[in-house]
Amino acid sequence: MLVTEELTRKVADLARLELTDQEVTTFSAQMQKTLGYIEQLTAVNTDGIEPQYQPFEMSTPLREDVVVPRSLDSKGKPKVLEHAPEVLYDGFKVPPIL
Template sequence: MDIETVRKVANLSRLDLSETDLAQMTQQLTAILGYIDQLSELNTEGVEPLSHPLPIQNVFREDEPRPSLPLELVLQNAPARQGDFFSVPAVFDPADDLSH
């Protein structure tokens, strides 16, 4: 695993890592993946993947309205709020030209 792959994965993971962190992460992930690579010595052809220990399928319920949390409880942990809304940074920079 090279540092460019690690940089790409950090971006996918939404982790703003410093160059020092990226270098250390590269070294540690390489060691861990080296260990994990022993899985490749196993022949798993025709083996059904097991994603879950229970033989359960989708669990459905009736689509009936039920009470939800009061607004104040929902918003009590908000890092920032405006009235009854979560306040978040702008998704688009208003300075960007979005016409094209």
């Protein structure tokens, strides 16, 4: 697996990460080395082995769908907005999308 700077830029873009040119160069070399090490996994025969995504088998517990009132601050505003970066009315403000 060859980690080109182009690949690093593409993956960083997918992850919405802004990288400096220096970071692209450094990370590409480091990822090359790490992936080179990880390639040892190809030597393991995993034919017919089910992937394990959790530490052990667990069931998904179900619970009643109960409505819980949202917590409010001392002024009666939703608590989650108390320390929001920018608030507009009762919501979070972001730049225009269109």
